[in-house]
Amino acid sequence: MRLLTHNMLACNVKGVVNGYPLRLEAEVVAERPADFNADFLRHIFARIDWKAFVGAARSLPEEHAVADLPEDAEPSMLASEDFLRRFHHALLELHVEKGALVCPETGRRFAIDKGIPNMLLNEDEV
């Protein structure tokens, strides 16, 4: 699961109001190079919740934690190649293979196994 996907996921349990962002508890992270595509980064930037993104990137286990992303980001930064590279790496090259996503409102845990978040709900949660 990339941080892109983390950024798009919210708690889907019925009745939950503040189910975003899910707190990321990453146990195993893999790094895999991805094609750099500035156009996509500029396109998706407007839809990224930056606070959630930076929070997740910094929360990764020490050897993968991303510390060089700015606290706040604005569209003018997209002109910087250096910024785009860092954005690209954190968004698309880090894969959470094992861990959990935790709902900020209820504490409901969604397991991540083999890189796949499990958002399936129990009958009483639908």
Added chain:
Amino acid sequence: MSANQTVDFPMNSSLSSVRTTDKEKSDTQGPYKATSSIAQIQLVNSHLEVYDPSDDSFVLVDALLADRARLIEHQPKICLEVGCGSGYVITSLALMLQEEAPRIHYFATDINLHAVATTRGTLEAHGVHAEVVATDIASGLQRRLAGLVDVIVVNPPYVPTPEEEVACEGITASWAGGENGRRVIDRILPVADELLSERGWLYMVILAENNPLEICRRMGEKGYGSKIVLQRSTQEERLQVIKFWREGAAAGLPREGSRGGSSTSESWLSHFPLFSFLRKGENGG
């Protein structure tokens, strides 16, 4: 119908990962090569509780192949498969577009935990990537991903079954469609509408028994044009792959009530506009 020209598949398809459909041979492919890779059957992972690639999977992949040049020109940024099963379709889509459109981001969902694991294995075996999420349709992704998906592909559980079989555990969920096979289809359509970008396309496998006319009429009310990309009769089923697109998206103007795609800059002439198809059955509508 001439749309059935590829009927000598799918049995041969397991022998080769490269095929050229008649559609591709006859269509103008512009600068794109006429053949392309799709998933190799021997590399598709399998599991007792996961639906193996079958006629309906093959017809969807063949429809995507037939539309490949348009997909490349469409330049989607994000593609999603709902109900990815073995991973055969999403892997094939990624493979057939990877050379000319290498920067697409793929997502795939399935309600069956065995299926998502199988999909990941199939993707890896072919060296392509999709973000795989275990969920019901797009639950959990739907709100934040709304309006961002340029292409959705779905081979839904379309088989008419008793209601109690719908969304059962395991492999049953891959085919059990309840009354008229529409129970899950009717839940997917509004989600697709929410997820699709302004220029979004939806490809869906539908059975004649699912009442495609009514599905197209309903999507038409939401502003979608529709047409049959491919239809194929097997011994058991009459399958169609229907493509839906937001009418008037190219001009930025919502258009209601018209079908046939005349407002887009693309040529639909080589296809079978659903308009004529609808006219036949729309006596009471």
